[in-house]
Amino acid sequence: MTGADGRGDRERSDDASESTAADAVDPGPAVADPAAVIGRVPTEAGLRRELAAAARTLGLSSSIEGRLIELRNRVAAIEVEPVDLDAAxxxxxxxxxxxxxxxxxxxxxxxGVQARREIEAETDEALDELQSAAAELSAAQSERIAAEQALRRARTRAADARDARERRLELRDRLRNRRRDARRELAREVYPSFRDALAAVPGVDVDDAGADPGAYDGPSLAASLAAVRIADLDGAVVLGAEALGWIAERGGSAPESVLDGPVVRPCGRPRL
Structure with missing residues (x-):
């Protein structure tokens, strides 16, 4: 059922969304705001991200949390100076x-001065004009030298900026990989609770869960509901029409009992 219900696509989307966010500064934890991931269903997130978010609400953290924060700080410390080579x-x-x-x-x-001298004409005015033009030329030569020096400095800064961008991108890649590792660790840690929670979700066979998150082969919506059920969220969960329809069509249990918590329906009115 993985291909049919989009679970595999959502897992790949999780990785792609991180790899295309290279210009954003990643937060330290594997999941910075769990409610942003599992505060509504459908979540549009992969199972590992859902489970990691649920784990964070339970106060769990990965064994590499310190490394994540260190990498985050190293990324944030690299500032890339904009350099306008075109202007230089x-x-x-x-x-x-x-x-x-x-x-x-x-x-x-x-x-012109030489020609006037040859005919023994007055040269005072011509010499004044020549002297003025020579002073302008001297100033122009100084400006050209300064401009060339500024261009050399700008090229050096541009090269330094390229190096800084490369270092920052490399660190961001490492940070994304470590965050992925942290999510996998957190997902494995809460997976037994997730398997138990699946029993309360209608329309799913607990055997579809397998032994770890990578083995899950059940419906995507059911997995999201079970992940929310094990979470300790502060507020109500927003259930979209698709999630409400899933529950209603498979036994009619109250959404609140399925999630073991308050629910906000599409109309916006909670029913506790």
Whole structure:
């Protein structure tokens, strides 16, 4: 029944959702907010994630919790500085262009001064203009040198940023893997309670549970209901129409008795 009811797809979706969240800072625990996972049914989560969330509500933690927090802190400590190489390149291009323009102007003015001297004409005004253009050229050359130095520094920062991003991605991959390990550990720890809870869920054969979470071959909704049943949630569980229909069509037990806790129906009115 795994393929038919989507249990396998949901397990793969759990892994995919983590691998595509590379830019988010992962929390330390294997499941940071259990209610966000099992506070409603259908949960849209895999069985191990559901069971790990239930385990967290019971005060359980994995043996690698400290390692998760350490990795989380290492990820958060890596800051990647944004570097605008395009702006630095434009500054060099602009400064170089201005320098070349002024070089041509200085050369032209120098030629004009020489020509006036050859005909023994007045050169004071032409020399003043040449001196002014030469000062502008000197400033433009200084700006070009500064722009080139800034570009070199920006390239160094960009290389450092690439290295930092690679380190952060590597740590995030390790963190996701360790969180997956922690969920598996927590899921195994509460699996006997989950098997017992399945007996209270209509429409499921307890034998479908197998010996561990990876062996479960029963209906997805039934597994979600059993996972919620063993959890110690503070508030009521929101049951969607699909979950309510599942219970009603398979014996008509009250949802509250199936979950052993308060329920909120789609209309939003709890019935305790």
């Amino acid at each position: 390149r434009r500054r060099v291009a602009d400064a170089s262009g201005e320098e070349e323009r002024l070089k041509e102007r200085v050369a032209a003015l120098r030629g």
